[in-house]
Amino acid sequence: xxxxxxxxxxxxxxxxxxxxxxxxxxxxxxxxxxxxxxxxxxxxxxxxxxxxxxxxxxxxxxxxxxxxxxxxxxxxxxxxxxxxxxxxxxxxxxxxxxxxxxxxxxxxxxxxxxxxxxxxxxxxxxxxxxxxxxxxxxxxxxxxxxxxxxxxxxxxxxxxxxxxxxxxxxxxxxxxxxxxxxxxxxxxxxxxxxxxxxxxxxxxxxxxxxxxxxxxxxxxxxxxxxxxxxxxxxxxxxxxxxxxxxxxxxxxxxxxxxxxxxxxxxxxxxxxxxxxxxxxxxxxxxxxxxxxxxxxxxxxxxxxxxxxxxxxxxxxxxxxxxxxxxxxxxxxxxxxxxxxxxxxxxxxxxxxxxxxxxxxxxxxxxxxxxxxxxxxxxxxxxxxxxxxxxxxxxxxxxxxxxxxxxxxxxxxxxxxxxxxxxxxxxxxxxxxxxxxxxxxxxxxxxxxxxxxxxxxxxxxxxxxxxxxxxxxxxxxxxxxxxxxxxxxxxxxxxxxxxxxxxxxxxxxxxxxxxxxxxxxxxxxxxxxxxxxxxxxxxxxxxxxxxxxxxxxxxxxxxxxxxxxxxxxxxx
Ligand SMILES: [Zn+2]
Numbered sequence: 268x269x270x271x272x273x274x275x276x277x278x279x280x281x282x283x284x285x286x287x288x289x290x291x292x293x294x295x296x297x298x299x300x301x302x303x304x305x306x307x308x309x310x311x312x313x314x315x316x317x318x319x320x321x322x323x324x325x326x327x328x329x330x331x332x333x334x335x336x337x338x339x340x341x342x343x344x345x346x347x348x349x350x351x352x353x354x355x356x357x358x359x360x361x362x363x364x365x366x367x368x369x370x371x372x373x374x375x376x377x378x379x380x381x382x383x384x385x386x387x388x389x390x391x392x393x394x395x396x397x398x399x400x401x402x403x404x405x406x407x408x409x410x411x412x413x414x415x416x417x418x419x420x421x422x423x424x425x426x427x428x429x430x431x432x433x434x435x436x437x438x439x440x441x442x443x444x445x446x447x448x449x450x451x452x453x454x455x456x457x458x459x460x461x462x463x464x465x466x467x468x469x470x471x472x473x474x475x476x477x478x479x480x481x482x483x484x485x486x487x488x489x490x491x492x493x494x495x496x497x498x499x500x501x502x503x504x505x506x507x508x509x510x511x512x513x514x515x516x517x518x519x520x521x522x523x524x525x526x527x528x529x530x531x532x533x534x535x536x537x538x539x540x541x542x543x544x545x546x547x548x549x550x551x552x553x554x555x556x557x558x559x560x561x562x563x564x565x566x567x568x569x570x571x572x573x574x575x576x577x578x579x580x581x582x583x584x585x586x587x588x589x590x591x592x593x594x595x596x597x598x599x600x601x602x603x604x605x606x607x608x609x610x611x612x613x614x615x616x617x618x619x620x621x622x623x624x625x626x627x628x629x630x631x632x633x634x635x636x637x638x639x640x641x642x643x644x645x646x647x648x649x650x651x652x653x654x655x656x657x658x659x660x661x662x663x664x665x666x667x668x669x670x671x672x673x674x675x676x677x678x679x680x681x682x683x684x685x686x687x688x689x690x691x692x693x694x695x696x697x698x699x700x701x702x703x704x705x706x707x708x709x710x711x712x713x714x715x716x717x718x719x720x721x722x723x724x725x726x727x728x729x730x731x732x733x734x735x736x737x738x739x740x741x742x743x744x745x746x747x748x749x750x751x752x753x754x755x756x757x758x759x760x761x762x763x764x765x766x767x768x769x770x771x772x773x774x775x776x777x778x779x780x781x782x783x784x785x786x787x788x789x790x791x792x793x794x795x796x797x798x799x800x801x802x803x804x805x806x807x808x809x810x811x812x813x814x815x816x817x818x819x820x821x822x823x824x825x826x827x828x829x830x831x832x833x834x835x836x837x838x
Contacts, residue, residue: 271389273393274372279371281369283339283340283363286411289407290360290362290407291336293559295558299403299406300396300403303322304557305559305560307560313623317331328351329349331345332347334562337583339586343357343359344562352383353377355378418458423551424550424551431494434550438494443488443489444481447485463553466495466545467543495544496514496548497544498512498543499513499541500512503525503528504538507568510523516659530599537640537642542639569629571585571615571628572627573627575618575619575627580617582616583615590632590633591606591607592631596626596627597628605629643727646667646726647711651714665766666764669761669764670775672775672783673736674722675721676721678755678756680692687751695753696720700720706736706739707726711726712724712725712731712732715774723775723780729761732801739755739757757790757795758784758796759786760779760800762777762800763777764776781827795837797834797837802837818836819833819834820836
């Protein structure tokens with residue numbers, strides 16, 4: 268049977284590294300060159316997926332082999348058709364770095380199934396695709412150089428434009444920075460559908476050169492103001508792709524199945540739930556359509572993916588930035604770990620010594636720091652203030668990973684009530700809670716609950732908790748509002764926590780929380796009582812050598828009599 272072969276070459280101004288996220292985003296590319304949207308069929312042997320589309324009324328169906336790639340230099344895919352005019356098609360794309368940009372080579376091999384295919388391939392692929400592909404690549408090249416976000420004429424919902432203007436006003440009045448509000452509005456009005464269906468505040472902050480915290484706060488306020496909606500994406504631990512999206516935490520089902528990886532997993536907040544945003548439906552309708560589901564940018568943490576026949580060997584020499592990598596097979600079998608130092612260019616031999624074909628995956632082990640984890644966002648005061656009703660499903664506790672938990676209590680508060688009378692004492696105790704709350708918020712933590720004159724707060728990192736504790740002690744000892752000084756007892760511990768909904772509020776529990784609650788009793792009101800989980804944290808250790816010192820204390824903690832803890836008084 269005849270096979271048609273096309274080879275197109277273009278010179279682009281941008282480097283392979285900068286073009287890769289766009290060129291290897293085959294979902295975006297297929298949409299941009301006018302491929303109709305896909306209907307997803309079953310996943311078959313070795314991760315091959317059955318896909319369908321209709322073109323000019325003709326049903327086309329094929330089985331797609333896993334994409335192979337080495338970032339940022341090449342990717343390829345083979346498609347075997349069971350319906351339509353083509354029998355088989357191979358595509359290979361190569362990006363070769365040059366002093367002045369990239370030499371891009373795009374090759375297609377296509378075998379016709381029938382007479383229609385013999386006519387259609389030269390017309391449709393040979394002539395028409397070439398022009399459309401070139402337009403798309405040139406546009407990506409410009410985009411990399413000039414504007415960070417792909418634009419299109421968006422369809423705002425009926426009345427969406429007016430709602431957008433009104434919400435902008437609200438955000439300004441709330442003190443959100445003008446420039447960021449304008450940028451967000453521009454994204455909602457002009458960015459393309461693929462961009463706005465899954466907006467990531469940290470990634471946008473990086474693109475805009477703004478601080479991540481500011482952009483996150485803007486997004487939370489914009490959600491409250493009706494511009495955005497939450498998308499709690501449940502990520503598969505293997506492919507890290509969103510497998511399900513929920514609009515509220517209550518809709519998050521902790522039991523998830525990933526079809527591509529053929530695994531069941533249980534959601535935990537630290538890595539497997541990412542908070543992303545989409546435009547509110549009253550502002551802009553976004554259609555989530557799929558144009559390609561297997562390309563390299565579907566799993567951007569995978570640097571290289573290769574399909575090896577039984578007995579086959581290959582040696583890869585990918586350009587790896589410093590960090591740790593894992594070589595594994597598709598089904599999760601780990602082959603080895605790889606640590607890459609600055610300036611190293613390791614070669615990675617892969618051998619398939621099994622009886623079956625194997626898909627080898629070389630992936631970064633670190634999760635993207637641009638992902639906003641649910642553990643992090645739910646431990647933010649601004650989130651808890653704006654979305655007090657966000658709660659988990661009843662009876663479904665979720666692991667949130669490591670958090671730092673801080674408890675406080677006022678020293679001698681009983682005597683204080685007796686001395687000055689209940690009503691005035693109550694007033695000062697309430698004032699003390701404001702000071703505490705300000706200290707916690709300033710360090711990026713959140714007050715989870717107040718119990719009388721005690722509070723529980725959580726922080727993403729130990730250092731923030733230590734600084735908040737010191738600040739609160741200092742401010743309260745300096746007798747706020749000219750009143751009487753307070754001595755604040757503080758206990759801090761860090762470790763794995765479980766989130767649960769209690770009294771309609773997101774709460775945390777587990778032995779980390781219990782231990783932190785016990786530590787507070789040992790505090791004199793001038794020191795922080797912390798566990799070695801806090802003193803051994805590198806950021807805290809830096810502080811202990813300079814501004815603070817730590818002395819070990821001997822104590823048995825109620826409920827923890829059988830365990831040995833190192834406890835420290837920090838001051
Ligand atoms: Zn998966």
